[in-house]
Amino acid sequence: ERFPGFTRSTDTRVPVAEGKHIRLQLGDAPLRLQEAEWLDFERTLDLAAGALVRRLRLKTAQGHTLEIRARRVVPLAERALLAIRFEVASIDYTGPLTLCSSIETGRQAVQQGDDPRIGVHGGKGLQVAEEQADAEGARLTQRTHHSGVALICAQRHRLSPGMVPTAALAGEGRVEQRFGATLTPGASVAIEKYVAYDDGNGQAGDGVDAVLGRALRDGFDAIAGAQADTMRAFWQRAGLSVDGDPAAELALRFNLFHLLQSAGRDGINGTAAKGITGEGYEGHCFWDTEAFVLPVMAFTAPDVARAMLMYRYRTLDGARDTARAMNHPRGALYPWRTIAGRECSAHYPSGSAAYHINAAIAHGIGLYLDASDDLDFLSEAGAEILFETARIWPQAGHFNPRLDGAFCIHEVTGPDEYTTLVNNNWYTNRMAQRHLQRAVDAWQRLSADRPDALHALAARIGLEGEEVALWQRAADAMYLPVDRALGIQPQDDDFLAKPRWPFPSREGPHRPLLLDYHPLTLYRHQVCKQADVVMAMVLAGDGIDLGTKRRDFDYYEAVTTHDSTLSAPVYGILASEVGQDEKAWQYFDASLRVDLDDLHGNTDHGVHMAAMAGSWLGLVQGFGGLRVAGGHLRFAPTLPKAWKGYGFNLRWRGCALRVDVDARGVRYR
């Protein structure tokens, strides 16, 4: 059955041409690495330099010993460039060597099977439209099936002395250039391979020829050096240390590196749930971008945080369309999952009904503004997002005369997707309250500091002071009940009336309930996939007494399966606040190594960006106790038993801040 407003199409991320291959031939025979004897192998992700380094010493079936050294850089500062330095040294081999450097296609998108967390359909991959190769370079063009969007992938090379082009091949979805040399024991040869991608619609300066031209001119060492400089600057802002637990320190850095690498840094692309590392969730962005990843960037790389929010600004029209599809004549409702900006979720109970995404984006904007005081951003983009998204709440909720005019919000879904379409989801109501207040504050701030810009914006979106006053009234009257018998915040109007999940605990590797139970069965029980009220306590718990938070923690922990990797970090942060130090550590530890140790068994779908961010949040907001309230930073540090000390750097309104915690106390610099 179809109904009005249901989405009819989806965005997906498809595999593009693969440019990193360089294969070897000794004489006429291809050297198959998997058939050789591996004498020594090392693969290093160099977090400081932003490079992937491999070294392999091998003995061929013919008994020749070689060493391959490869260094790969994807420059953060350049658009769509891949640079590889590939070196082969002969230990005892004498004879001809050929390096075959190719661009290849043909990999299809991963199929979902029965897992709703991956894409519904693989769809068709890209079609190869053009292949061309000669001694100078090679180029391959692909196009999408229906829309005909082009993707150009091109390569060029620099050769070490002694290497010469020997052949160029094009056809059957691949292009290849070959380079030959004669090796002698103790000698080595190298090529530098540059691969650039472009859609052919950008400025000439961004086209593959321009990018490759710059790369050829600068050379690999300069590119790698610039990358190292970029990383050095990042680590200066985002530095952290753990005394007595080098593995934890490394894992935190690994996670930060992935966040930086996968975040949408160009203001055009979003930040996907799996970053740029896999096809899970079809490459879609969700609310966790702002709820988890953005706070990390706001404190460590404010320019990236700003760019992430500019992606939302760029897709504001898509959010307006989504609002219209949901019958809201005014305002913008961000889609639950999207790449290009339109709603891609076909299951509205756990998709479009999650109105809290609007509040998460407002939360992200607020946090960025708190940390940066970037009035230009507020005036040029942030206020428009805040206003347009705030407008949705009075259309989704109402002042309920049966509850003395309390502002109630019906039929929405909170963060916990094991309960959907509920009334007065506490998290949503709380975050909506904060969202409305942020919007009112932004209106007042611009009234004072940028009245002309506010006037122009208000005229453009048809916003008047009366509506802003309505926001304030709704925020003030927001329905945020406490259950009298239990002394906790009820997740929604009906949650506490349901029976608890009665099924026995599951054995074997972690497997989320959603893979085995019909949604109705989950909805019918007090069972949470992830933090919901607990998350409200973490994101907007100021003013709530510690006893209530303790009871919330205990109550909801007992009914939560942590089937989402978003869960553990949030529980960990509240555990620190309510003095559950042992649990704080366990939850921190569970999110710290989600992908390094493949704890949820699905890292092959891509890394868990929110959990990676969550590990940093666990350090800084959990152990460090960082909260921002009323525009001020507060800390309440605790020291995990396993550590001698820890420290982290923060950016705050253009200043660098360092916090160090050890058994003697805390030092702020």
Next chain:
Amino acid sequence: ERFPGFTRSTDTRVPVAEGKHIRLQLGDAPLRLQEAEWLDFERTLDLAAGALVRRLRLKTAQGHTLEIRARRVVPLAERALLAIRFEVASIDYTGPLTLCSSIETGRQAVQQGDDPRIGVHGGKGLQVAEEQADAEGARLTQRTHHSGVALICAQRHRLSPGMVPTAALAGEGRVEQRFGATLTPGASVAIEKYVAYDDGNGQAGDGVDAVLGRALRDGFDAIAGAQADTMRAFWQRAGLSVDGDPAAELALRFNLFHLLQSAGRDGINGTAAKGITGEGYEGHCFWDTEAFVLPVMAFTAPDVARAMLMYRYRTLDGARDTARAMNHPRGALYPWRTIAGRECSAHYPSGSAAYHINAAIAHGIGLYLDASDDLDFLSEAGAEILFETARIWPQAGHFNPRLDGAFCIHEVTGPDEYTTLVNNNWYTNRMAQRHLQRAVDAWQRLSADRPDALHALAARIGLEGEEVALWQRAADAMYLPVDRALGIQPQDDDFLAKPRWPFPSREGPHRPLLLDYHPLTLYRHQVCKQADVVMAMVLAGDGIDLGTKRRDFDYYEAVTTHDSTLSAPVYGILASEVGQDEKAWQYFDASLRVDLDDLHGNTDHGVHMAAMAGSWLGLVQGFGGLRVAGGHLRFAPTLPKAWKGYGFNLRWRGCALRVDVDARGVRYR
């Protein structure tokens, strides 16, 4: 996104070969009726005889005057036979006449477009597998695409003197036989056409050859006579009269005729929402079969009511599968929409979540048993359905300690689909209570009267007395609240807290909100597609005081759009009970002519079986005030102002009952 238990396939009704065509040729030229001048035309559905009669006098473009007289019978007593007597009389034409009698294919299923009430996809039609025609007869075989199920359609004819076979054609998805004669003014010729359908898998006696052989032997007049006998017997049981309003009387009979014709009378086929008259809802059966159509049959054609329930018994395994898909280890949950017995709804909020279908089927069984006292049916089929379906309630609900152990049912959808996935839908809870009690009563009845059969059944389905005792406890503790402030039954735990539908009333022809608003927008308001609490008052309102019913009627009427044709009859019946005579009449009138006057603008999707049944229920339960409680019939007749009197026949436990109401009073015979 896919989730466990979601349906992955659907049943649909596809157009089969069309056997009713007979075309004319005068000389070599086809006579196109739409190009002729129609001098006189009459088309009569003869309700007494069960025949469709057409008479057309026309003048051709060449100036010849002819009269065509056709009579068509689809015998209720024969399986899949169509009989046509087709006669052509010449008024002033002299010359050759050819009648071309064909079986044709090629019509595709209707496409949905944007209306969720029709099918999602047309799918592929049937493929023609075989065509054959000669002077004796013609035959065409079709097959389904994937499963290869066959459908054979064959025709044979009897010819009047002077008619002779002249040609036979087969190919391109059609078969045709031609018969010629020479006409002279005042003379006429006729053919009798017999068309039979079969899937080729039945008994030989049901095959097309056997059926056609019997038809040829008996001839049209005998077939039409037998049909008239069948109809006479039906009208004797189901007779009704309206004094002073012949149009209403005729409409009631028209509706009854459609119910009889479309009901699943063979115990194999279900009774679809659109009967056998259109492709709306893809030919699926829903709960209204038992909630609306079955009660009419239970009182007028008990054998048909029994057969309708045997269809449910035949598909009990499909209901067991549905229960498993919804994670219930025991029992049966009937699918929300189906043909073959498996769930075909892809939108569980308004599909599989409507657990009340189980209670509706139990209600139908109860009503049939009340009216027939058919202990064999109870023992052989009814009890197994009652027990297996009753088992679901304790798995879907629980004794809620926060409400002093009241039995609560969470996350179900009631009859009103403009609110879904609610807690304690009053209708569902009430009907579940009755269902559980019916199941307990059936257990006790069989314990007393058929202990061996009960023992065997209980052993087969693993049912013990303890579970039956649980049913009784759940029925006794059922949560059935009354709202203190309003003095009404709340539709669910949250309904009354929502704002009322704020949109202006719609202009132009009736157009349901569901075509224009996202489900969430509807769910978020106090707006009902159809009766819900009001229906509970009609189906199970005994013991509830009239004041409460009055308040329920007033309250819910103000928030109901009647976007479903199921709504008006139910509101009409309660209107009679609460003394709203004027409204009772309006609602009765609205359901009486839904299809005769195409009041909802979609009779082209097929007739509205439930509304047709509702008009009879409006007469008998509304004006007549019929209720069954505790196994006893009660009446509380009122007389609509527009009528001088009315009467209706009923079957009750093998006896014929006649109720006549007029201004002087009521007479029961």
